[in-house]
Amino acid sequence: xxxxxxRSIFISKTAKNKIIELFKNKKNKNLKFRxxxxxxxxxxxxxxFIFDEKIxxxxxxxxxxxxxxxxxxxSFQYLIGGTLDFIENLEGSKFTISNPNAKxxxxxxxxxxx
Numbered sequence: 001x002x003x004x005x006x007r008s009i010f011i012s013k014t015a016k017n018k019i020i021e022l023f024k025n026k027k028n029k030n031l032k033f034r035x036x037x038x039x040x041x042x043x044x045x046x047x048x049f050i051f052d053e054k055i056x057x058x059x060x061x062x063x064x065x066x067x068x069x070x071x072x073x074x075s076f077q078y079l080i081g082g083t084l085d086f087i088e089n090l091e092g093s094k095f096t097i098s099n100p101n102a103k104x105x106x107x108x109x110x111x112x113x114x
Contacts, residue, residue: 011065
């Protein structure tokens with residue numbers, strides 16, 4: 001998605017390519033990439049990423065450059081304006097979120113507080 005809409009989330013090209021690669025390995029056409037937030041982590045909330053077939057009644061469904069993404073409505077409010085990315089470095093490889101709503105983030109990039 002090239003145009004920034006403050007009521008959405010964004011996916012970097014690197015993250016999009018990695019999700020597409022992982023979808024191909026799964027060979028299940030019904031899978032979607034779910035982004036969610038749970039309590040915990042070193043700063044209060046932590047990000048989670050899974051493949052999921054089910055779309056719940058209140059889920060937000062986004063199709064970003066042919067990548068199906070689902071976010072529960074509670075998590076979505078904390079992610080608006082954020083960008084999903086995929087990084088590979090000496091620590092390993094992982095999905096991360098650059099979140100403009102986060103007041104504090106941890107060093108690993110997987111948890112935050114508002």
